[in-house]
Amino acid sequence: MSPERLSLPGEQYLAQRHVLTYIEDAVSQLLENKEEVCQYGIARFFTEYFTSVHQGTHVLFREISFIQATPHNRASFLRNFWKCFRTIGKNGDLLTVKEYHCLLQMLCPDFPMDLTQKAARIVLMDDAMDCLMSFSDFLFAFQIQFYYSEFLESAAAIYQDLLTGKNPNTVVVPTSSSEQHRQRSTQSECSPHDGVDAPVFYQCLESLCERYKQSCPPPALIGEVLSSVHRLTFYGFLMVLSKHQGINKVIGALPERGKLLEDTTMDKTLENLVAQMSENSISGPATGPLTVQPRELPRISFPRKPLQHRPRTDLESDGSTEETDSSEN
Amino acid sequence: MMAASPALKLAEKRRPVPVxxxxxxxxxxxxxxxxxxxxxxxxxxxxxxxxxxxxxEEPVAFLADYFEKLALSRAEETGGEVPGPPALQQQRLDRAIWYLRLAHYSQRTAFHNNVSMAYECLSIGVKKKRPGVNGRIYSEVLRRICREGEAPEDILSLLLKKIQCRDYEAVPYDVFRYSTLTCFVLLEFISKANSLYHVLDDSGQADKRVCQAVLGTLGEAIMASDLYVPTSYLEAGSKLRPDCLALAMDKALLARRPSSSMSRREFLSEAAVLFLTKVKPIN
Structure with missing residues (x-):
């Protein structure tokens, strides 16, 4: 119970929890599907809408502007991304920026490339952008970049100003593009690899946090990150943020790094699915002419290595009847 | 950083979002x-x-729940899939309890509003001749509130004895409001007593003498308070001053009698008895 919310003026309470954002979205969704909704019942439609918002499934396949509209939407998107593609991490596959971007676009068709690229820059420390990245490295870097993107944009501007020796407090322009800043840094005499003085950087970020209130990492945790070093580079800073368990917990979308690939309920459903698929692929040829070529099967990407061979062995053992299949299981 | 919050104008929300x-x-x-x-x-x-x-705390989950209840009551009104009488009554009871829990009782207007909604919602079930809530439904509501608040059964039955109505009696709104409010206050009292015990009990056992000293002081404070004498609140408060309480506890510890312990259950029910003495019996 936070008693603070009870004393807030009504408008502030609604704004703080983005109630009107969701109500507006619900109405526009309703208008898009007028006929069905009227038949189905309006109260039921709202029930389903708010249930899905609560569960975080409401951001699936939505446009980026909606996904970015609230912290809850951002966290939900991160969670969905993790749940949908965690098998990649399990297989240990390494992917490039472009490939990760394709995955993101599967969940959000108009996902902008520059957000993906920024996340990759954190993993690769702004170097060798065509390198391969592991799923968990990318995911945690992406989380920081995606969840706090506006804050990081301002932080980058501050960093560049410190690097060029300007007083950062006078020129924080969150909208200024990062290209400009990069040019400025190359012109400066100071090498960007030296980084900036950590305590000074922290002071600037602290005042920045006051302006961003809820949508920045907790200042205490930033202090913790920055107090352990004297100087640091911006990507060094982002890298540490992305690996910080405390910040991960505050966002609350992903489990801790060690548990990223564990999910017993998902494993079970996956196993059931695979079992079903293998059954179908067996019963298919039994009823009609052989349509499924045995060679094609391995190409269906079964996400878990031990399971990958099961359908094939089923087929090889004598895939023509269902009886043999069920006796094997 | 997030989308600018739209102005709270009810007319505004009819306009779909720009996207x-x-x-x-x-x-x-x-x-x-x-x-x-x-x-x-x-x-x-x-x-x-x-x-x-x-x-x-979580308006989105709250709204999901709210519309679900609304959809159910709509289905009921239009007569689609009307559940049998027992199920129907259960649903009404659920909804009444839900109304009662919507707002904390310290938010007076909201709470009173919700109590009247709950009362209205329960009244529909009774034959049209005599609108109102009967004693049976009333007791059921009180029992549900206390059970869901995990109040011990013995305390619950003591409370019900004090504020019970007969099954066939019509329960006026004032009684309904008084009793539901009493239940909620009692639940909070018990949870406070519970944390009090938590303080008293170190190493799993609370010293009986100290517990009784605390309960005694608490009792004195409660007895001193009188709804109609405002200064009595101050008096009650001063009886529970830290130094006053400490003195009583100290005295209890000094009287060197063989020490025994008091269980959480005992402590809670004795505290609840203190509370119940202040509950005015109805009728």
Missing amino acids: AAAAVGPVPAGEAEFLRQVGVTGMLREALLTVLEARP
């Missing part, structure tokens, strides 16, 4: 009219007012 507007094209005035006609506007207005009254 959707871009996809669907310019919003015709007909859409606002459509929303009004099918009742979306009124429904959302009421939902928002309920949210503002209750100020839930």
Whole structure:
């Protein structure tokens, strides 16, 4: 119970929890599907809408502007991304920026490339952008970049100003593009690899946090990150943020790094699915002419290595009847 | 950093968000009219007012629940899939309890409003001749509130004895409000007593003498308070001053009698008895 919310003026309470954002979205969704909704019942439609918002499934396949509209939407998107593609991490596959971007676009068709690229820059420390990245490295870097993107944009501007020796407090322009800043840094005499003085950087970020209130990492945790070093580079800073368990917990979308690939309920459903698929692929040829070529099967990407061979062995053992299949299981 | 919060104007929300507007094209005035006609506007207005009254920690989950209840009651009104009488009554009871829990009792207007909603919702079930809540439903509501608040059974039965109505009796609204409020206050009292015990008990056992000293002081404070004498609140408060309480506890520890312990259960029920003495019996 936070008693603070009870004393807030009504408008502030609604704004703080983005109630009107969701109500507006619900109405526009309703208008898009007028006929069905009227038949189905309006109260039921709202029930389903708010249930899905609560569960975080409401951001699936939505446009980026909606996904970015609230912290809850951002966290939900991160969670969905993790749940949908965690098998990649399990297989240990390494992917490039472009490939990760394709995955993101599967969940959000108009996902902008520059957000993906920024996340990759954190993993690769702004170097060798065509390198391969592991799923968990990318995911945690992406989380920081995606969840706090506006804050990081301002932080980058501050960093560049410190690097060029300007007083950062006078020129924080969150909208200024990062290209400009990069040019400025190359012109400066100071090498960007030296980084900036950590305590000074922290002071600037602290005042920045006051302006961003809820949508920045907790200042205490930033202090913790920055107090352990004297100087640091911006990507060094982002890298540490992305690996910080405390910040991960505050966002609350992903489990801790060690548990990223564990999910017993998902494993079970996956196993059931695979079992079903293998059954179908067996019963298919039994009823009609052989349509499924045995060679094609391995190409269906079964996400878990031990399971990958099961359908094939089923087929090889004598895939023509269902009886043999069920006796094997 | 997030989207600028839209101004709270009820008229505003009829306008779809810009994204959707871009996809669907310019919003015709007909859409606002459509929303009004099918009742979306009124429904959302009421939902928002309920949210503002209750100020839930998670408004989204709250709204999901709210609309679910609403959908159920709509289905009931239109007669579609009417459940049998027992199920129907259960549903009404559920809804009444839900109303009662919407707002904390310290938010007076909201709580009173919800109590009257609950009362109304329960009254429908009775034959049209005699509108009102009967004693049986009333006891059931009180029992549900206490059980869901995990109040011990013995305390519950003591309370019910004091504020029970006979099954066939019609329960007036005032009694209903008084009793539901009493239940909620009792639940809070018990949870406070529980944390008090937690302080007293180190190493799993609380010293009986100290517990009794605390209960005694608490009892004195409660007895001293009188609803109609405002200064009595101050008096009660001063009896529970830290130094006063410490003195009593100290005295209890000094009297060197063989020490025994007091269980949480005992402590809670003795504290609850103190509370119950202040509950006015109805009738």
